[in-house]
Structure formats: C-alpha cells, structure tokens
Amino acid sequence: MSMSPVKRQKMESVLDQLKHHTTVVADTGDFNAIDEYKPLDATTNPSLILAAAQMPAYQELVDDAVAYGKKLGRSEEEQIKNACDKLFVLFGAEILKRIPGRVSTEVDARLSFDKEGMIQRARRLIDLYKEAGISKDRILIKLSSTWEGIQAGKVLEAEYGIHCNMTLLFSFAQAVACAEAGVTLISPFVGRILDWYVANGDKKTYEPSEDPGVKSVTKIYNYYKKFGYKTIVMGASFRNTGEIKALTGCDYLTISPKLLAELSKEYVKLTPTLSVKEAQACELEKMHLDEKAFRWHHNEDQMAVEKLSDGIRKFAADAVKLERMLKERMFSAENGK
Numbered sequence: 001m002s003m004s005p006v007k008r009q010k011m012e013s014v015l016d017q018l019k020h021h022t023t024v025v026a027d028t029g030d031f032n033a034i035d036e037y038k039p040l041d042a043t044t045n046p047s048l049i050l051a052a053a054q055m056p057a058y059q060e061l062v063d064d065a066v067a068y069g070k071k072l073g074r075s076e077e078e079q080i081k082n083a084c085d086k087l088f089v090l091f092g093a094e095i096l097k098r099i100p101g102r103v104s105t106e107v108d109a110r111l112s113f114d115k116e117g118m119i120q121r122a123r124r125l126i127d128l129y130k131e132a133g134i135s136k137d138r139i140l141i142k143l144s145s146t147w148e149g150i151q152a153g154k155v156l157e158a159e160y161g162i163h164c165n166m167t168l169l170f171s172f173a174q175a176v177a178c179a180e181a182g183v184t185l186i187s188p189f190v191g192r193i194l195d196w197y198v199a200n201g202d203k204k205t206y207e208p209s210e211d212p213g214v215k216s217v218t219k220i221y222n223y224y225k226k227f228g229y230k231t232i233v234m235g236a237s238f239r240n241t242g243e244i245k246a247l248t249g250c251d252y253l254t255i256s257p258k259l260l261a262e263l264s265k266e267y268v269k270l271t272p273t274l275s276v277k278e279a280q281a282c283e284l285e286k287m288h289l290d291e292k293a294f295r296w297h298h299n300e301d302q303m304a305v306e307k308l309s310d311g312i313r314k315f316a317a318d319a320v321k322l323e324r325m326l327k328e329r330m331f332s333a334e335n336g337k
Helices: 005-010 014-021 031-037 046-053 056-072 076-096 115-131 147-160 172-181 190-200 212-226 241-245 257-264 276-281 291-299 302-331
Strands: 023-027 041-043 103-106 139-144 164-169 185-188 232-235 252-255
Touching: 014 023, 014 241, 014 257, 023 031, 023 257, 031 076, 031 257, 041 139, 041 252, 046 056, 046 076, 046 302, 056 076, 056 302, 076 103, 076 115, 076 302, 115 139, 115 147, 139 147, 139 302, 147 164, 147 172, 147 291, 164 172, 164 302, 172 185, 172 212, 172 291, 172 302, 185 212, 190 212, 190 241, 190 302, 212 232, 212 276, 241 257, 252 257, 291 302
Parallel strands: 023 041, 023 252, 041 103, 103 139, 139 164, 164 185, 185 232, 232 252
Antiparallel strands: none
C-alpha cells in the first residue's frame, strides 16, 4: 500500500533517518553527487577517480595535475607518478570544499605489500594537501588491509599523526589486527563479500539480516564496541539498500550516489539494528594477533583471501589506466602523436 503524500511529507526519507543513527559518507569522486546528498565525509579510490577524470566537467583538474607533474620534471615515470598523486589531491581538495568532514585518499594498491613504500606515499599525499592549505586532520589515507598495510597504518598513526582508513577488509582477522594497530577507521566491504558467496555457493539471494557481508560487519562492530576499541567501523561496497538498512547504527556507512538516491526516495520507518549496548552484551572472546597468527587466521577464510587479492589487482589495474591516461595527456602532443 502506497503512502499518502501528506504522510510522506511528515515522515523523513530513509536516508534522512539513517543520518540520525549513522554517519553517512559519499562513495564517489563526483562533486555533483556530494552537493546533492550532503554527506559528512567522502571516500575516493583509483576506480572512482579514474571514472571522474574522464568526465568533461573535471578536465581542468586533470590539466592542473598534468602541469604539476611536468613542472617537477625528472623522468617520465616520475612525472606521471607526481601528476597522479596531484590529481588525487586536487579531487580531494575540491571534495573538502563541499563537505564538513574528511576525505579518504588512497595509496597506490601496487604498494600493498611494501610497508615503507606505503608510509612514504602517504606522507607525500599529506604534504601535497598541506601545500594546498589543507590540514592532515581532514584527510584519511586509505591503505590495503594486508599485514604490511596494517603495520604501515600503525606507524603513520603513532609517529606522524596521519589518520588511516584501512580498505579491502574482508576477514575478522584483518579487523582485529587493525584495531590492535590503533588505526582511525576500517572499511569492511559488504557487497564484495556477498558477491563471493553468491558466486561460490548454492544460495543466490539473501535476506538482509542473513547477508554474509552484513553479518561480517555486525560481528566486527560488536567486537570493537565490546572491547572498547576506538577504531571507526565504516561499512562499504553495498549492493542494495537492504544491506544498508540492516547496518543502521553502524559508526559510518559509505554509500554510492545510486543507492543514496534510492534511500532518499524511500519512506518507511528505519529502526537501528546495531547498538553499543547490545554489542557489549554479546559473546565474543578477545583475540591477539601477531603476524603469524594473523596470516593463519586470514588464510583460513577463503573468501577473504580471494577478495583481498582480487581487490588489490582491480585497484592496481585502474591505477595503471589512470597513469596511461595522464601519460597520453603529458607526452603524446610533444611526441607528435
């Protein structure tokens, strides 16, 4: 039965109700979507920046990044890398003009197993933001949730005061290690977990409460709240609004413009499903994971092993595509191509 227009006017949309219980983050590099849905924070990744950089509206930013890379000079490879870093920061800076909170900027996924490389790249991105007049307090540096990435996050937080967002998180072991490392925020990937179970099991549809991705984030949230970890849990990579509604009450949820639009047009009562009180009463035992224990427990989760490596490959592939696009802009004209 459809709701009358009068009742609909009195009732808030699901998106507006969600904002009372959870911090809503926009998962996009598109400024228009950010202007429309007014999230507190925004997240980007190589795939989102690649898509945005191909839109006519953002060609000025691409040109600025190209000019910056060429101005610094050095080898062709270094010019492209510098232009790429600058492009990420230019998008981040524009996004920060539109939101009150923080933007997440990702370190190259090809450094996922290089702790020192990730630390250096993260510090470089923070320096570029500083040059643009933006404080590191408004930035979350995204790192792959490999053992090396988690340890890089630990160093960046403790020694440099750089806030980190641990991405490509699929296993409980990854979540425990991130909490122990004292990182600011984790991004467990709800939809990609569901994708794996649909592709590898007999069951093709799940009720939101039984969705494997939803269950994974619920367990992580409960564990963090039960044992008093300050690390923020931000559910990510959603496939449908049912998953989002089933995680109402989670610290943060990062949502694509498509699903934000669906939530803004839906008018049903939203009830929180996650709470600190319930988490503290749940039966979970505290774990400690050194490197050997982490690698073993993570390895025991086939879904997590496959999705982590797949995610790293996909982000790396999009980083390569972005570099190719910049290379063409930077060098094709002077080479007479």
